[in-house]
Amino acid sequence: ETGVTQTPRHLVMGMTNKKSLKCEQHLGHNAMYWYKQSAKKPLELMFVYNFKEQTENNSVPSRFSPECPNSSHLFLHLHTLQPEDSALYLCASSKEPQANYGYTFGSGTRLTVV
């Protein structure tokens, strides 16, 4: 365990469903991140939250909606997804600005859209 917990580990959803991915850390970190990793592609940064405020949105479609209610929890709300959104979704956290050890990642949620 890394200290960053993601649930669920696997999720299958239809294109008309609404679901949420959850990420939780109790490492005392103040920044949290969502990354997407499609098959055989590098990790793509989706969203960044610093001190609960969204500081970056890398042109992510509106069918992905992040929420960060506090510095320990991060959600990714999903609705009307497409099959090409099937991927591994990774959450990470760090202590900014002095992120000596970089980011700590969770194990990811494997999402399949059918």
Add this chain to the structure above:
Amino acid sequence: DAKTTQPTSMDCAEGRAANLPCNHSTISGNEYVYWYRQIHSQGPQYIIHGLKNNETNEMASLIITEDRKSSTLILPHATLRDTAVYYCIVRPTTNNYGQNFVFGPGTRLSVLP
């Protein structure tokens, strides 16, 4: 865009040292070199980082050239469990400018029995 270049893939015999190179010719003076690895379908795992001096921890050694334009990650006695994709990333540790970790394609290391 990733500011590093790495070979696409490498093989290493079990028990031998694995030497993974990384080129970062445009590295800035305040940027550290970080190494992560990702075992199949898991989240990336921090390995080591350094600025100028060589670094060693329980997982690996990091050798940085004097001009800092390249580095090598060394796994001294590779095991089958070291089979993974290895990422080399540069970023300041004191991140006052919103520089996030950008992952390139990395090097796929296969440790062979």
